[in-house]
Amino acid sequence: MKKILFALLALSFVSQGYSQNGDDTIVVIRVLEDIKPETVTNRSVASSPIECRYNMLTNMLELSFKSNLGAVYVTLENLTSGEISDFTGNSANGIMTMFVSSNSCYTMSITTECGRSFRASFLTGDVSYDD
Structure with missing residues (x-):
């Protein structure tokens, strides 16, 4: 159940990936x-050291x-399977x-080798969206 909720949350970001890229064949994930929660809150948004893209023409995922x-x-x-x-x-x-x-x-x-962990969820294939 936790994985499905995470997948649905991440899928909400897919439309943002389309708006960042003029070419509709590459989706940013x-x-x-x-x-882990800490006692001191970091208020700045940290960028991820990993970028992910999905190419709809070749069905390749690129990190x-x-x-x-x-x-x-x-x-x-x-x-799905x-x-x-x-x-x-x-x-x-x-x-x-x-x-x-x-x-x-x-x-x-x-x-990663040093113990950091990252997650992402995404759909493959022709994702339809409204303009």
């Missing part, structure tokens, strides 16, 4: 860091790393690509 996070472990869960795929890469390369199925709903979990 927001990657959010799992942060771009803004900084070297070491080894990166990615788990993609296809909520129940398939789970694990990928391993190195952020020092700067980019990591993965093939995904079209017309599916995914949740992505990213864990």
Whole structure:
């Protein structure tokens, strides 16, 4: 249930991805860091060191790393089919690509070598939206 709620929350960001990109074949996916609550509240918005884009023409998911996070472990869960795929890469390369199925709903979990964790949820295929 928690994964489905997270997926629905992240899907609300998809329309913002369309507005940031003039080319409708590439969708920007927001990657959010799992942060443990602290006693002191940080009021500034931190940018994620990982950018994610989905290319609708090639069904490729691309992770771009803004900084070297070491080894990166990615788990993609296809909520439509129940398939789970694990990928391993190195952020020092700067980019990591993965093939995904079209017309599916995914949740992505990213864990770095130093223990930081990130999450994202997205739809693949032709996402319809109103102008």
